[in-house]
Amino acid sequence: GKAGHDHYMHKEIHEQPTALRQAISGRVDDLAGNASLNIDLDDGFLQTIDEIHIAACGTSYHAGLYAKELIEPLVDISVRVDLASEYEVYDGHNTQDTLVVAVTQSGETADTLSAIRRAKASGMTTFAVTNTVGSTITREVDDSLFIKAGPEIGVAATKTFVSQVTALALFATYLGRLRGTISADEGADILEDIRQLPSAVQAILDEEAQIRRLAAQYSDSKAFFFIGRGLAQPVALESALKLKEISYAHAEGFAAGELKHGPLALVTENTPVLAFLNQSAAPEETRNNVKEVESRGAPVIGLATDGADESFCKHTIDIPELGRLEPLVANVALQLFAYHVANEMGRPIDKPRNLAKSVTVG
Numbered sequence: 001g002k003a004g005h006d007h008y009m010h011k012e013i014h015e016q017p018t019a020l021r022q023a024i025s026g027r028v029d030d031l032a033g034n035a036s037l038n039i040d041l042d043d044g045f046l047q048t049i050d051e052i053h054i055a056a057c058g059t060s061y062h063a064g065l066y067a068k069e070l071i072e073p074l075v076d077i078s079v080r081v082d083l084a085s086e087y088e089v090y091d092g093h094n095t096q097d098t099l100v101v102a103v104t105q106s107g108e109t110a111d112t113l114s115a116i117r118r119a120k121a122s123g124m125t126t127f128a129v130t131n132t133v134g135s136t137i138t139r140e141v142d143d144s145l146f147i148k149a150g151p152e153i154g155v156a157a158t159k160t161f162v163s164q165v166t167a168l169a170l171f172a173t174y175l176g177r178l179r180g181t182i183s184a185d186e187g188a189d190i191l192e193d194i195r196q197l198p199s200a201v202q203a204i205l206d207e208e209a210q211i212r213r214l215a216a217q218y219s220d221s222k223a224f225f226f227i228g229r230g231l232a233q234p235v236a237l238e239s240a241l242k243l244k245e246i247s248y249a250h251a252e253g254f255a256a257g258e259l260k261h262g263p264l265a266l267v268t269e270n271t272p273v274l275a276f277l278n279q280s281a282a283p284e285e286t287r288n289n290v291k292e293v294e295s296r297g298a299p300v301i302g303l304a305t306d307g308a309d310e311s312f313c314k315h316t317i318d319i320p321e322l323g324r325l326e327p328l329v330a331n332v333a334l335q336l337f338a339y340h341v342a343n344e345m346g347r348p349i350d351k352p353r354n355l356a357k358s359v360t361v362g
């Protein structure tokens with residue numbers, strides 16, 4: 001049942017510290033400064049690959065985009081992230097040295113399954129990051145990494161998004177240690193941030209009352225924009241998706257630097273802008289974008305590293321400092337924001353119109 005919550009989505013948002021502990025448990029090797037993941041893929045293969053392709057849909061695609069921002073600098077390998085429905089392999093592609101990763105909560109998404117089948121048909125090694133043991137995709141790929149989030153019933157993916165990114169952060173650490181791009185000390189630092197995630201997420205959940213007030217204040221806005229760069233850009237996309245699917249409000253996520261290339265034309269005093277100013281996501285440059293929207297009268301809600309002075313924002317939500325994972329923690333604040341906007345509007349939060357939990361048609 002819903003264990004006293006009005007909606008499964010609310011319950012699942014609050015389950016995130018527990019879900020994360022499950023995702024991390026037994027997977028941190030402190031002595032080695034490494035993740036221990038019991039991966040069956042050959043270490044020799046993982047050492048020599050020169051490209052990773054990630055194929056996924058919706059929220060899982062956003063987890064894939066976050067993984068790219070983690071893996072490329074840490075592992076020094078190029079990562080291509082495609083919407084599964086758009087994933088193509090071209091003749092002449094170096095298939096021997098490519099790992100194809102499907103990110104999928106359900107393991108049943110038709111578009112993702114067919115992307116994996118195209119990859120296999122071209123001779124590529126395939127890997128799934130999923131919540132669902134025994135799912136169709138896990139039976140077709142060469143190996144799987146389970147995110148262990150527990151069942152998710154709300155149509156909107158919440159705990160599985162943070163758990164996917166966490167599993168992919170562990171995988172990035174593993175690859176970096178294996179390939180020698182991350183030292184044992186650096187590995188230990190990343191793992192320490194991963195270990196702090198459950199309590200950082202709890203700190204956001206403890207601020208729900210403030211977030212609910214903001215949601216009530218802005219629930220009748222004309223549109224909502226989310227802006228971020230680097231690690232926060234995928235989170236901007238994800239936060240907009242969450243808000244639009246459960247509230248039916250017009251919400252869009254942009255790379256902060258893209259605002260001036262078009263979307264700025266939509267900004268008015270009736271369009272709140274939620275801006276990621278996290279330390280790990282180039283806050284200086286995003287501050288300039290915030291000033292551009294403020295001068296057009298838009299109310300700005302800044303998601304800012306705890307202790308930073310962001311008094312130029314109309315409102316701020318403090319996010320515990322957590323290196324590369326800080327934007328992931330900020331995402332939890334915006335899950336709550338989306339939930340409370342939708343709740344103010346009286347939407348059927350767990351079963352939004354036209355949507356199904358897993359999309360098994362292509």
Ligand code: F6R
Nearest residue numbers: 058059060104105106109156157
């Ligand atoms: C959004 C949402 C969808 C799914 C997408 C992929 O909240 O849940 O966008 O993320 O349909 O589903 P999976 O991860 O099961 O492949």
